[in-house]
Amino acid sequence: MPPIQFQLTPAEIEAVLLSLRIAGVAVAVALPFAFATALLLARGRFFGKTLLDGIVHLPLVLPPVALGFLLLVLLGTRAGLGAFLAENFGIRFVFHWSGAALASAILSFPFQVRAIRLVLEARDNGLDDAAATLGAGWWDRLVSITLPLALPGMIAGAVTAFAACLGEFGAIITFVSNIPGETQTLPLAIYSALQQPGGETAAMRLASLSIGLALVFMVVAQRLQRRAVR
Amino acid sequence: MSLEIALKHRLGDFTLDAAFVAEGGVTALFGASGAGKSSIVAAVAGLLKPGHGRVVLNGRVLTDTDEKIFLPPQQRRAGLVFQEARLFPHMSVEKNLRYGWRRAPARADEKDVAHVIALLGLGKLLDRRPRTLSGGEKARVALGRALLASPEILLLDEPLASLDAPRRGEILPYLERLRDEAGVPMLYVSHQVDEVARLADHVVLLEKGRVALQGPPGETLPGLGGQGGILGAVLDAVSLGPREDGLTELAFDNGRLAVTVAAAPGTKLRVRLAADDILIARVQPKEISANNILRVTVVQVTVKGDIAEIALQAGDAWLLARITTASAQRLALAPGLPVFAIVKSVTVDS
Numbered sequence: 001m002p003p004i005q006f007q008l009t010p011a012e013i014e015a016v017l018l019s020l021r022i023a024g025v026a027v028a029v030a031l032p033f034a035f036a037t038a039l040l041l042a043r044g045r046f047f048g049k050t051l052l053d054g055i056v057h058l059p060l061v062l063p064p065v066a067l068g069f070l071l072l073v074l075l076g077t078r079a080g081l082g083a084f085l086a087e088n089f090g091i092r093f094v095f096h097w098s099g100a101a102l103a104s105a106i107l108s109f110p111f112q113v114r115a116i117r118l119v120l121e122a123r124d125n126g127l128d129d130a131a132a133t134l135g136a137g138w139w140d141r142l143v144s145i146t147l148p149l150a151l152p153g154m155i156a157g158a159v160t161a162f163a164a165c166l167g168e169f170g171a172i173i174t175f176v177s178n179i180p181g182e183t184q185t186l187p188l189a190i191y192s193a194l195q196q197p198g199g200e201t202a203a204m205r206l207a208s209l210s211i212g213l214a215l216v217f218m219v220v221a222q223r224l225q226r227r228a229v230r
Numbered sequence: 231m232s233l234e235i236a237l238k239h240r241l242g243d244f245t246l247d248a249a250f251v252a253e254g255g256v257t258a259l260f261g262a263s264g265a266g267k268s269s270i271v272a273a274v275a276g277l278l279k280p281g282h283g284r285v286v287l288n289g290r291v292l293t294d295t296d297e298k299i300f301l302p303p304q305q306r307r308a309g310l311v312f313q314e315a316r317l318f319p320h321m322s323v324e325k326n327l328r329y330g331w332r333r334a335p336a337r338a339d340e341k342d343v344a345h346v347i348a349l350l351g352l353g354k355l356l357d358r359r360p361r362t363l364s365g366g367e368k369a370r371v372a373l374g375r376a377l378l379a380s381p382e383i384l385l386l387d388e389p390l391a392s393l394d395a396p397r398r399g400e401i402l403p404y405l406e407r408l409r410d411e412a413g414v415p416m417l418y419v420s421h422q423v424d425e426v427a428r429l430a431d432h433v434v435l436l437e438k439g440r441v442a443l444q445g446p447p448g449e450t451l452p453g454l455g456g457q458g459g460i461l462g463a464v465l466d467a468v469s470l471g472p473r474e475d476g477l478t479e480l481a482f483d484n485g486r487l488a489v490t491v492a493a494a495p496g497t498k499l500r501v502r503l504a505a506d507d508i509l510i511a512r513v514q515p516k517e518i519s520a521n522n523i524l525r526v527t528v529v530q531v532t533v534k535g536d537i538a539e540i541a542l543q544a545g546d547a548w549l550l551a552r553i554t555t556a557s558a559q560r561l562a563l564a565p566g567l568p569v570f571a572i573v574k575s576v577t578v579d580s
Contacts, residue, residue: 126312127316129277130316130318132276132302132304133276133303134304134379135304135307136304136329140333144329148320149319
């Protein structure tokens with residue numbers, strides 16, 4: 001095996017930057033929904049709560065390829081919702097980096113919900129009621145009490161989800177394909193490298209980079225999580 | 231000020247069915263755990279929606295299930311001090327104190343804020359975070375926070391229950407100062423007779439979700455057990471100044487008492503007598519160490535096995551003495567009989 005060349009090619013740098021962008025957008029877009037869901041699960045008492053809890057956690061056990069396929073069926077531009085969005089709003093997810101972000105957002109959603117719910121349950125011991133008796137309305141309490149208390153959980157959840165997004169493969173390749181510069185993220189670039197003769201060197205380089213990135217984010221997430229619940 | 235409460239609420243096997251009116255000063259809701267005290271407070275604050283009932287504060291309807299009125303907590307102006315303080319952990323003490331103040335429809339001015347801070351001894355704590363405070367300090371901050379929201383009534387849900395006895399003794403004087411100086415009516419929930427005897431102007435006794443008895447502390451509390459044994463009397467007295475022998479003379483409801491505690495003439499004091507510290511004699515004892523011998527009339531004799539509880543009238547006040555049934559029979563105690571009550575010791579609350 002030839003020595004590993006650590007200098008990244010321009011195409012590889014593009015894949016890394018694309019990965020970071022897709023993960024960033026996925027996490028940012030999912031965050032408000034994750035917060036609302038976590039609030040509902042932590043505080044709400046309603047029929048179907050267990051079912052909602054199950055659905056939220058489904059992406060943890062669902063094969064990503066299956067999700068990618070479902071998204072393709074649902075959002076493909078030939079029919080259904082995908083056709084409707086494309087014709088009326090010009091929104092297209094398939095073969096577009098935003099589709100990769102959507103798939104990543106769904107798959108990393110449970111990480112965000114779990115982390116936020118954990119801090120809400122650990123820290124909100126009737127503080128919301130206390131704020132209400134002091135004259136604060138619903139939105140006021142959300143902004144002045146709930147959000148600041150949930151913030152460490154939101155950060156920890158976002159970092160974990162971001163790291164998980166960087167590793168996403170199956171759903172992206174099934175839903176938006178493997179287009180360099182558009183949907184070819186780091187894992188997909190590794191896969192492509194392996195498809196070419198003599199691509200092991202590039203694959204090894206990219207794999208090492210993936211491991212490094214994942215490790216950094218996981219360590220940060222762990223520390224934030226521990227701080228958040230304390 | 232007036233707070234009218236009429237509630238019917240079911241919680242599992244427990245049914246709350248209580249109605250009473252609280253007027254100015256301190257109204258104590260007293261009863262054992264599970265008597266429904268906290269549910270009543272939660273219903274007044276708007277944190278519990280009763281199955282059926284009405285809550286009216288100063289003519290403002292807060293809850294009326296018949297009319298489908300249920301004001302949310304933030305519109306009630308009922309300050310609530312919780313047992314566990316519930317300070318906001320992400321804010322300094324000062325921000326906690328100003329949380330309700332900032333949101334009050336008519337903010338107290340800075341002079342009043344400074345007054346509350348001084349009254350509760352919070353000056354040195356303002357920059358601290360709640361988690362660095364002791365239990366007693368937390369209780370004081372919670373009191374100040376509720377008070378600065380300018381509530382029309384202050385609801386105190388066992389604010390001292392999570393504190394040990396010395397801490398409780400430390401906070402009680404602050405509560406007395408609040409009662410005397412802040413002028414905010416309070417609904418005070420407690421299961422400690424001594425706390426209630428010290429603070430209350432009016433007592434509502436709850437038993438299993440119902441109002442068993444209500445009235446001034448002197449009429450409702452004797453017979454109940456406290457830290458110093460069974461309470462014999464709660465008397466509101468005024469100091470008449472020192473006597474020739476150095477003791478301080480107190481006047482209460484057409485009666486007199488002498489105590490060792492010095493108090494300037496005109497000082498109002500509340501005194502408590504333990505039922506076991508009251509002896510009964512048919513003839514006036516002479517050459518006896520007790521300082522207080524009161525002329526009283528037997529009102530009622532209640533025999534409870536070996537012990538008899540003798541209700542006595544001294545002036546317009548009530549006393550309860552616990553003596554043996556044998557003694558009661560030997561003295562032939564019966565309603566209407568004039569006797570002498572020998573008071574062995576008196577506890578004075580300032």
